[in-house]
Amino acid sequence: TPVQTRGGEPSAAIMSMMWSAALQLVKRSSSSALGGRASVIGCRSLSSSSSSDTAPLGVTSVPSVKMLIDGNFVESQAKDFVPLTNPATQEVIGHVPLCTPQEFENAVQSSKEAFKTWRNTPVQTRARVMLKFQELIRANFEELAVNVSVEQGKTLADARGDVFRGLEVVEFACSVPTISMGELMENVAGGIDTYSIRQPLGVVAGICPFNFPAMVPLWMYPLACTVGNTFVLKPSEQDPGASLMLAEMAMEAGLPKGVLNIVHGQHDIVNAICDHQDIRAISFVGGDGAGKHVYSRGTAAGKRVQSNMGAKNHAVVLPDAQVEATVSALTGAFAGAAGQRCMAISAAVFVGDAYDAFIDKIADKATGLKVSGGLEPGCDVGPMISPKAQERAEGLIAKGIEEGAVCVLDGRGYKPEGYEKGNFLAPTVLKDVTPDMTCYKEEIFGPVLCCLKANSLQEAIEIINANPYGNGTSLFTTNGAAARKFQNEIDVGQVGINIPIPVPLPMFSFTGSRGSFRGDLNFYGKAGMQFYTQWKTITARWPESDIPKTARAEGLSGVGASAPGQD
Numbered sequence: 001t002p003v004q005t006r007g008g009e010p011s012a013a014i015m016s017m018m019w020s021a022a023l024q025l026v027k028r029s030s031s032s033a034l035g036g037r038a039s040v041i042g043c044r045s046l047s048s049s050s051s052s053d054t055a056p057l058g059v060t061s062v063p064s065v066k067m068l069i070d071g072n073f074v075e076s077q078a079k080d081f082v083p084l085t086n087p088a089t090q091e092v093i094g095h096v097p098l099c100t101p102q103e104f105e106n107a108v109q110s111s112k113e114a115f116k117t118w119r120n121t122p123v124q125t126r127a128r129v130m131l132k133f134q135e136l137i138r139a140n141f142e143e144l145a146v147n148v149s150v151e152q153g154k155t156l157a158d159a160r161g162d163v164f165r166g167l168e169v170v171e172f173a174c175s176v177p178t179i180s181m182g183e184l185m186e187n188v189a190g191g192i193d194t195y196s197i198r199q200p201l202g203v204v205a206g207i208c209p210f211n212f213p214a215m216v217p218l219w220m221y222p223l224a225c226t227v228g229n230t231f232v233l234k235p236s237e238q239d240p241g242a243s244l245m246l247a248e249m250a251m252e253a254g255l256p257k258g259v260l261n262i263v264h265g266q267h268d269i270v271n272a273i274c275d276h277q278d279i280r281a282i283s284f285v286g287g288d289g290a291g292k293h294v295y296s297r298g299t300a301a302g303k304r305v306q307s308n309m310g311a312k313n314h315a316v317v318l319p320d321a322q323v324e325a326t327v328s329a330l331t332g333a334f335a336g337a338a339g340q341r342c343m344a345i346s347a348a349v350f351v352g353d354a355y356d357a358f359i360d361k362i363a364d365k366a367t368g369l370k371v372s373g374g375l376e377p378g379c380d381v382g383p384m385i386s387p388k389a390q391e392r393a394e395g396l397i398a399k400g401i402e403e404g405a406v407c408v409l410d411g412r413g414y415k416p417e418g419y420e421k422g423n424f425l426a427p428t429v430l431k432d433v434t435p436d437m438t439c440y441k442e443e444i445f446g447p448v449l450c451c452l453k454a455n456s457l458q459e460a461i462e463i464i465n466a467n468p469y470g471n472g473t474s475l476f477t478t479n480g481a482a483a484r485k486f487q488n489e490i491d492v493g494q495v496g497i498n499i500p501i502p503v504p505l506p507m508f509s510f511t512g513s514r515g516s517f518r519g520d521l522n523f524y525g526k527a528g529m530q531f532y533t534q535w536k537t538i539t540a541r542w543p544e545s546d547i548p549k550t551a552r553a554e555g556l557s558g559v560g561a562s563a564p565g566q567d
Contacts, residue, residue: 064095065240067103067264068247070110071257076103076264082237087153087383088373088422096237099263104272107261111203111230112278114258119200119228123177126226132253133222134170137163140249144214144242149374151239152213153383153423156375158337159214163242165503166218169524172506173222179529180227192541198533200228201280201304205273207294208243209286210236210385211340217243219510219523220283221250224532225259232279233262234269238385274298281532283523284308285342288443288515295518306519306531308342308512310443311471315345315500316460316486319353321476325498327358329476330449331365333500335427338384339393339447342516343472343494343501347433347440347450349460355453359431362449363409366427372416381447383423390423393446397428400439400450405430411447435463443469457482465491470514474500493517 065084066073076097084094118126137144141163148159184195206220213236221231235243240262247262263269270290273279274297281304284294291309298305315330333345350358374382384390394412401407411426431451433440440450454460464473474496475486483497493513496502504510509525521531 062092062094064097065264066244067097067099067107068244068260068262069103069107070261071251073244073248076100078103082266084151084238084240085386086150087385088419090387090421090423093150094241096240096264098237098265099269101268101272104263104265104269107232107263108203108276108278110258110261111232114256115200115202115228115230118225118230118256118259121228123180123226123228126228127174127176129250129254130170130173130222130226133250133255134167134174136249136253137167137170137246140245141167144245146375147241147245148213148239149382151241152210152374153385154337154374155379155382158382159374162212163214166212166215166246169215169218169506170222172524173226176223176226176529179526180533188539191543192539194537194539196535196537198227198529199536201532201534202229203232203279204229204281204283204532205232205279206234206283207270207273207286207290208233208235210238211337211342212285213239214242214246216285217246219285219528221260223524223528224283225255227529227532229532230259231261232273233260234265234273235262237264237266240264270294271297274303275301277301279303281305282307283531285523291518304519304521304531306521306523307517308510308523309516309518310469311342311344311512311516312347312440312443312467312469313343313345313472313474313501314347314349314460314464314467314492315473316349316351316454316457316464316475317354317358318351318457318475318477318479318482319357320478321354321358322478322498323357323361326476327361327365329498329500330358330362331369331427333474334449335366335369335381335447338381338425340385340389340445341501342512343503344445345474345500346444346448347452349452349454349463351454351457351460355431355451359408359429359451363429366409366429366449369427371411371414371424371426373419373422381427383419384425384446385423387423389445390425393425393444393448396439396442396444397430397448400430400433400437403437403439404432404434405437405439405450406432408451435466457485461486461489465489468515471512471516472496472502474498474502 067076076099078097078100080098081095083092084096086093144163145156145159148154148162149156180198182197186193188194204224208216217233224231247260250260282298284291284307288310291307295305295307317326369380370378371381372379408431409429411428414424414426425446428448433450433452470492472494473490473492475483476498477483487495493511494502506524509522509527511522521527
């Protein structure tokens, strides 16, 4: 994203439309605990020195996005900013500061100081904060979804899903008292007991991608903070609004100052997170290059790192698959959220006769999808996040055609009415794709389906296992034996049987593998709790001879128990 100083205001018409839409949502939720203060535009985390208090975003000025440091939303003193744009219109709706080294240091020190008391806060008290937090997310659900749609471009339906999947992890965090219990064994030797307990690490950090601005932050800090850590979050500079709105709700729920801090930036801040000696662990979700860099640099500095990276998720379709259900599932899986999902189906392997039976039907189904601005009624596919992302996806389509793929459905050049300047790529289907083509080897991250042919289920399995990625895969069939063979032999971390996008619920973990993940403990679930905690093992000996003679009476006396009738 280009760095620029402040400037370039959106049109009054666009800003007025956004403000009106947000205002209506606030009115509908005026009975919530926040009273609408965390709405898409009426949030304390957005400000502009020239905008009025009555219109936080205004229609004549563009706000800068605030940071959260030590419990306060503060203006950055940075001189460099990146534009915050609406992907559907390319209108600038805000400016995101590239925070200064001192501001980053202030955030880390705030978290370090807060850890001293937060770690000793009773676990039930920490869990109750999450109970209140999930209540506030539900009360402000629509405002969050609108923000995600405006800043990221998703349809409102996809944006709601983004918020909801994050909410589920907040709910799961409430179970921390149960899942984080330790282990004890008496008399490992004469009069000696040994027990292991889980303790928080200290200050931990999260680096988030653009494609799930609500869900991914909620994968991270609710669980990390509930087990006793404090957190420094760097949301994507392309859509930071949801993170700040959620942070306001978390503080409203009772999260003390300093437990969560939020900074903005690009490469310099990422490197600072990797290098800072007071940060003990890093959670990262994003692309391959950045993910490998964070893992290498972070672990070299002695930190724990969990790094979710790129993917090439395959669906295998057998000839006996249910036609209508499979066509609908695959169409939504490759085109939904404009293909900008780490679990999107981007490659489909059709076995035998399924190749000719399914591809045209999928293309026909995709043709009927409505491509438009995310807030438009009935919209199925929104814009891509940036012109650069759109250009890259279109380039890979062109390269695939050049290398021999056949374009069954071409979505390039589509301009929805009223959104002619948006970053739109309509659903695209390529067939006759082979594993040596560039469009197959690289993650397109757009609404593009690459169709391959296999002569048998075994060949399909071999194609997928030869691919370096291991995030997710799925099989469509009505044959149980085929399904069992597939799930046993496939070398991919998350498998769906007649399920196109098999993202586990939070009581499990997000178990991407191979080239899609670096680290040994995955996100959320029990593995997530383990990532944010460390074992401490105590071996204790308390000789009975040390008990004072006056306290050696038989029974309960002297050990803190009370008899009936006593205080």
